[in-house]
Amino acid sequence: MTPAPTTSGPTGSRPADERSRALLRSARDVADDLAADAIVRDQAGRPPFDEAARLREAGLPAALTPPGPGRGVDWATGCAVVREIAAADSSVGDMLARHYVHTWSGRFYAGHEHASALEEESVREQWLWSGTVGTPAPHTVSERPDLTLRPHATGYLLDGRRSVDTAVSTADQIVVDAVCAASGDVLVVRIPPGAQGVSVEPAHDRLGQRVAGAGEVLVNRVAIAPGHVLGRRPHDEESTAPFTALAEPALRLALCHVGLGIAEGALTEARDLSRGGRAYRLPGEDPDLFLTYGELASAAQTATAVVDRATEVMAQALATGAQLDAEVPAGVAALVATAETVMSRAALHITARVLELADAPGLDRFWRNARVLTAHRPVAHRLRSIGEHYLNGSHHPAAAAFP
Incomplete structure (x- = not known):
């Protein structure tokens, strides 16, 4: 699971650190609860009324709002919560990731007073956003x-x-x-x-x-x-304020953490099956198994390092606020595109390979979830935007949807 991040930005005081640690503990409790019946709920495919209720009961929708006086959470912690939940149930992680980014909508599009009042009401009412x-x-x-x-x-x-x-x-x-x-x-x-x-x-x-x-x-x-x-x-793009330009890459980056959660969840479940003797090959009997797990663990850790780097840069940009330099969003978007590319390849590779290691009910859900999460973001499009920024230093983030 995801380690607790170092709190940064305007809420990086000791009380904020303590709130972050408590929030991550709550997220792990919710994740454990979701993991217990994840396969059954995936097979049923019903609207997430029960899942939304579990999130609200744990206070996660209210906690995952932009940081403010006595409320909200910094970007790195918010993404860590999303990844924790996604490792147990990526559908719920997806829902929480989009909720968190959409709670920033007031700051991206409205004035300061409007945004602040909206965030306070969202916390008070425990709104779930989409x-x-x-x-x-x-x-x-x-x-x-x-x-x-x-x-x-x-x-x-x-x-x-x-x-x-x-x-x-x-x-x-x-x-x-x-x-x-x-x-x-x-x-x-x-x-x-x-x-x-x-x-x-x-x-x-x-x-x-x-x-x-x-x-x-x-x-x-x-x-x-x-x-x-x-x-x-x-x-x-020319008339887009620098801070508003962060809206679309912020959503894409939050979904990168959902993808990492899928990869981590698949690898953890396959490992537990191997340790429990329910896999095709057992630890200690096949040295090639160590090689396979080493490859998959390395792929997951590489993707995590790239996504965490983009998360750090995004956190700094969001903390800057309206004073953000006009050239920053393009660099942030290029890093996010890189994170998406690495995460997509790792998640699809890991979730496909674990199916070769074990035959267990529900293990295929990780590949299906990764496929749906990454399908409408072609790698070629991202690589072109990365190459354009690298060659030309484009000042404008590549346009894409903010789903």
Whole structure:
């Protein structure tokens, strides 16, 4: 499992260190609980109502918010919690990772006072967040928006539908971007799912991440009050504030920790099967088995080192806040792309190889989960963005989705 990180940034005082250690202990307790019935829940593939309740009971949604006075958690600790949970159940880790990043939406898109009030309310109410926000994509033809805002006497009316990767039925706040029909601006708004006119269609029979709660949100003339508008999403990279540009790589990096959790969980379960005599080859009887585990453990540790380096740099950038230098996000995005590339290859390799070591019910879920987590982020695209940054020192992060 994940070791406790060193707390850094504005909350790096001794009380914050103590809160981080207590939070990681709580995460390990939840992880142990989730691991006990992970196979049964994966096979059932139901919406994660029970899983969300377990997270709330442990206080994790309230704890995983941006750091502030007496609340929230620093980036490194938040990612460590995500990885701990993902090693036991990557669907729940996925849900928690996206929750954590979306709780930063106020800071990415809104003003300081709005963001602070929103975070305090999220902690108080134990909100679970989800959503999907696009990022500026230059030199592309505009497509018809799937979500549209129309001015109304009390704010806006929101119409359309949007695919969401986690907690579509269980989230308390869903963050999306929508085009204003009157101005053409892209606004980032939050939808309380209980609002009139909101319905959901959960995804069924997914290959992996079956308990993450993926699906579609359908909205029909949903009232969006001014207080539910977080801010304007820039049309292009040139007009994107440096701190806002961290939104998309932050989500991708949080999901890297989910991928690491999958790899660690698969390797740990295979090791336990080998030690317990339930594998194809037993320790001490086949020296090639030591070679295989050495290879897989090295792959996991290499990926962890690269992801942890990107996590450290992201933590520094997030701690800088609005004073972030304009050139920093591109460097951060390049490191995140590197972390994604290494993590994806390691997770897919490890989860496939462990199937050759043991034949046990549910062991295949690790490969299925890794495949679904990494499938829509092609390695070639990431490598091109890394190469562009290395050769040209591009000041703009590569545009991609913020799912």
